[in-house]
Amino acid sequence: RTATVVSKSYTTLAEISRESFERVCYRYQSLQKHLQKRIRKLYDDKWKRFIKRSVKNIDYLSCNISDQIIDEISYMFEIVSLEKGAFLFKKGTPCKEIYIVSNGELDIYITNNNKKP
Structure with a gap:
């Protein structure tokens, strides 16, 4: 999520689970494309x-790549926050993610000779 939503008054709303919505989109491909x-x-x-701007600046x-694919890639990124001193990853960890630093x-x-920082 990129926002927090708080009810300002008594609120009634409808909800559908992500899994249910994805099943409907899978069943009706035209709906998914339209949405x-x-x-x-x-x-x-x-x-x-x-x-999107950052992905466009990554050469490889x-x-x-079309704007549609860049859009899809941009929606796959999740916000990650690190406290001071926390490791993002350590030497020897398999590379499974791409990171784009927005601030901080x-x-x-x-390291040389297996010395720890």
Whole structure:
């Protein structure tokens, strides 16, 4: 989520689980395509704009990739927060993610002879 939603008064709303919604979209492919097109056209979020710009600036991700694919990639990113001193990853950990830093600073340690930082 990129926002917090708080009820300002007594509220009644309808809810559908992500799994149920995905089943409907899978069953009706035209609905999924229509929704994706509308969302891309109407949804304007500061965080998603930042991610899209950043993805376009990554050479090996952006070459000959359509805006639709960049949109899809940008929706896959999740916000991660780290406390001061927390490890993002450690040497030897398999590379399974791509990170884009939006704010803050990270130190990168390259060790020799297996010395710990």
